[in-house]
Amino acid sequence: MKSNGQAGLSANDNATATGTPRTPWNAFATPLIGKCVRLAARLTHHGGSAFPGKVIEGIDPGFLARTLSRLPYGVVLVSGTNGKTTTTRMVASMFAQLGLKVFTNPTGSNFTRGVVSALLQQVSIxxxxxxxxxxxxxxxxxxVHFVKQVRPRYALLLNVMRDQLDRFGEIDNTARLLGHVAAATDGTVVLNRxxxxxxxxxxxVPDGTKVQYFGLSDDLRSFFPTDDDMHAADMRDTDDADTTAAESVAPADSATVSAVSAAPSATATDGSAAAATPTPISTNPLPADVTLTAVGDHTAEFLIDGTVRSTGVKLEGIYNLYNAAAALAVVRAAMIDATAMESSKLAKPAARRRIERFANAGTDDLINAVAQVTPAFGRGESIDVNGTRVELLLVKNPMGFRMSLKSFDPAGHDTxxxxxxxxxxxxxxSWLWDVDFTGLxxxxxxxxxGVRAWDMALRLEYDQVPVGKVEQDIDTAVDAFVxxxxxxxxxxxxTYTSMLKVRAHLGHLTKVSDAGVGR
Incomplete structure (x- = not known):
């Protein structure tokens, strides 16, 4: 295996998974104990959605690996700084649309114990x-901890951005962490080129494991800046250069994006029909299995197998259209493997039929599946409160906040x-000071x-953004705002915990779909 100086991981530094652990004598009781803990946590409102997983990790550490090792198609692991929850939802939804039965952790509780808690909800006694x-x-x-227990069959690695520096340190350390995932995957690793x-x-990536990429056409690169793009713009010497650079790497507003969709280089614009692309759309030397070629208002176009395909999407925000390209790439990887899988070895006829249906799905089916995906909870989720639309947008780092502000026009809305x-x-x-709020x-x-309401108000004051009211108590603030x-x-x-709090309080005012939080 090759070494990677940038990621800081070598062949001798791999986080490799152990074999399936031996089943302990008391394993038969694990599901029942976990379900009882989960029920108690719900009734007492104690411990959060990951609490049952924490308990089970203590009494039966092998439960996670033992349960997931029995899945015929194994595990798809999705990670990266931005877009994990929405992309996971896309991938899971697309697999389900194409006929497979899917287990996922839908709450965004993305620690190992959160996965265990989700398993306890789904497994039988x-x-x-x-x-x-x-x-x-x-x-x-x-x-990293997960892949020590379970080797993923597929890994989808999205991006690395400066995020939670108190936890992860600098960005190269985040890449090193994801390097452990790439090194432990035994089927296909899908990467953002x-x-x-x-x-x-x-x-x-170890010998025998395939590598595939998802990417952008050249004319979309400036709409989806990398962390280096963003910080290069921030480091310009003069205010004018700062403004010019920020505009050159910032995602476009809806009018600009629509213009790109209509440009000749964006190719197909005839609904679901496919059109051949006459010229190369990217100068990146890495070959992308799926390339996002155009974005519009709830529309996107993807280059797949030399053909551009258009589709409508239900997702909010142009950044989620690139996440859709990532999801398409990993599902395609699984579809390719499915054609070689001997479904006759599966014991149950129903399982064989699902696998065969999935293996026989085509690109049109794949595009239709991505068109049906709805936003993940708190990620562009829209909730009706007494006839007023309330939209929740998770923000957790400078790039994510910048992209959200650029994707959603504040005009005609209360913020x-x-x-x-x-x-x-x-x-x-401190990352809030890396976000440009002047658009507000x-x-x-x-x-x-929120807890840091006054810090946020001060930040807005520096960008000359008027603030109507500051109220640290979230429930009181939500009531007044709505x-x-x-x-x-x-x-x-x-932010994440405030989103859970806001969403929970909205649940007292109107019907809010149960995303599994606290279940």
């Missing part, structure tokens, strides 16, 4: 998991920002809330 494949979102650091640190991880600094959010909130000057921010200006759409930007 006998410990059987009724699924063909698992699609799991893992935090970059906890992914536009992120140089992610693409470099191909050097760590609220909720910032907490708990462990899952990252304790260090015209509309202002009606409400600021009731003001009835009928005016609301948009709430929030």
């Amino acid at each position: 006998a410990g059987h998991l009724n699924a063909d494949i698992a699609v799991l979102e893992l935090d970059e650091a906890y992914a 536009e992120d140089p640190r992610i693409a470099k991880l191909a050097e760590l 609220m920002i909720v910032i907490n600094d708990q462990y899952a959010d990252g304790r260090d909130m 000057r015209g509309t202002g921010v009606r409400m600021v809330s 009731k003001a200006n009835p009928g005016t759409p609301k948009r709430i930007y929030c």
